Amino acid sequence: MLSWSPLANLFWDLQCKLYFLLVGICSALKLTVPSHTIHGIEGQPLHLSVDYDFNATASEIQIIWLFERSQSNPKYLLGSVNQRVVPDLEYQHKFTLVPPNASLRINPLHLSDEGNYIVKVNVHGNGTIAASEKIQVAVDVPVTKPTVHTEPSSGVVEYVGNITLKCTVDRGTRVAYQWMKNGKRLHAGPNYTFSSNNATLLIVPVVKEDIGNYSCLVSNPVSAMESEIIAPTIYYGPYGLRVKSDKGLNIGAVFTVDVGEVVLFACSADSNPPNTYSWIQRDDNTTQVIKYGPHLEVVSDQVAQKTIDYMCCAFNNVTGRRDETHFTVVVMSVGLEKLAQKGKSLSSLAVITGISLFLILAMAFLFLWKRYRPHKVIQQKLQSRAEADYRKAQAFSGHESALDDFGIYEFITFPDLTSGSRVSSQSVPGPDFVTDQNMLSTVYEVIRHIPEQPQQDHQQCI
Structure with a gap:
């Protein structure tokens, strides 16, 4: 394989720049690459896309691909002049030039192919113009499904033990680890500590709130996988001890039941593992266990007292913690x-x-x-009397003219307390009079009009 020394590469760049300053045509050639960093997958082909463009007259176009690793000299891979490819004999079946541009195809890609790939394009016409680009290629192995291990695997007691979760993968390069709890990303906290690469999670100390579904998510630039869900065993409780009944009236810690009712009481608390329950009855400053288990049946007509005090006790055999609640049952004819x-x-x-x-x-x-008072009724009756009644009143008074007799008359008869009755006539200012049981009668009348003149007097006036 031909080698291209760094000094020659530097000389090439300086020559192009100098030519640009003197001639001004170096910028006429332009190379375009999608990215200067590309991730490839081991065992699969990789395509390095390179386009070139120029605005000068060209008689020859030369393309050269070089490969270099860190702290090593570039190696010649292949070259072409006017699309006639001249490969390096060592790599002639692995590297392929893809015309009409200057793209390179690598097939298959291995870990040893990781490094920098340099492409150079020379265009010769009235003069020579050149340009180059460098592409960094990273080769990754896809990650496999991770596995999570829990220590200790038998479970821990809250506030006493610690939990360590370790995430491992069989294959994969540049693996990044991320812990998930109940489908959400888990961050460092007061009791969450991660290792330097996040592959290990330490929970110190363990509490009830740490119960959940944990998983490990691993990824690299070309793949991602998540582990199976794991739920660490945490022992806790009892918490929230309470007593309920299927009958009666419950107010606070007092249950009122009717005579003759059979009442079932249930005692429950949040705990892992489940609690053991005992029912205790208090009577005359003495206590006795009357039943074990979460339920108690009380027959109200069989109790000797109308008010009975009970206690439910819950005990966790693993945590060693216990809790109790007191309540009173009142029996009455509800x-x-x-x-x-x-x-x-x-x-x-x-x-x-x-x-x-x-x-x-x-x-x-x-x-x-x-x-409608009585004197008004009498007044109405007097006003509606016939003229004959007023004639009688005139004869009784002894006057010839009714005008002389106009007024108020009252006749009162009182019984004679000694020898008989006597009659007295007395004028009373007010019209009201109260009648006693011994009084015979009381009569009063008011004359409201003057009777008509006789016919003969009327003729004399004429």
Whole structure:
């Protein structure tokens, strides 16, 4: 293979630049590459695309491809003059020039092919113009599916143990590691620590909130793979101990049940592994375990007292932690009490309704009495009397003219308390008079008009 020394390469560039300054045609040739860094996959072909363009008259076009590694001299791969390719005999079946441009095809690509590829184009016409480009090629091996190992594999107790998760891959170059929890990216935190390359995750200390689905995502520029989900075993609890019942009325820690009811109580708490439960009854400052398990059945008509105190105790055998809750059961006739409350509510409503009706009727009666009082009725009757009644009043008074008799008369008869009755006549200013049980009668009348003159008097006036 021909070699191209760095000194010769430098001399070539200086010559082109000098020629540009003197002649001004060096810029007429332009090389274009998609990227100066390309990642290839081991075992697959790689295409290095290079286009060139110039605006000068050309009689010959020369293309040269060189390859160099770090701290080594460039090696000749192939060249062409007017599309006639002259390959290096060592690489004639691996490197191919792709006309009409200056593109290079590498097939197959190996790890040893990683390095810098230099392309040079010379155009000869009235003069010679040249240009060159360098492309860095990185060869990667696709990553395989990673595997996650947990230490310890048997599980740990919260606040006591630590967990180490290790991610490994069988094949892959330039592997990047990323940890996921419940499908989201996991970042470093107070209890999360990563190794220098993120391949190892350390959780110190372990708490209940660390429970979840963990996975490891590995990637490189040409591939990406994710591990299977792993859920570390964390022992915790008990937390949130509570008691519930299927019947009765629950207010706080007091359960009210009806006489004769069979009530089932359930005790539960969040824990891993599941808790063991015990039911304790307190009576006269003494306690006794009456049952084991999460459920307790109480028959209300078989208890000796109307108020019973109970306690549910939860214990985690692995964490060694326990919790307990106290509650009271009150046995009473809940149904009869509800009926009595309904009866009281109904009686109160009836009383309020009765009082309201009485007040309405009383106000109506008072209104009617004020509007139609008895003396007004009597006045209306007196005004509507016939003329004959006023004639009688004239004869009784002894006057010939009714004008002399116009006024108010009142006749009152009182019983004689000693020997009989006596009659007295007295003028009373007011029209109202209250009648006693011994009073015989009271009569009063008001004359409102003057009777007509006799016919003969009328003729004398004429």
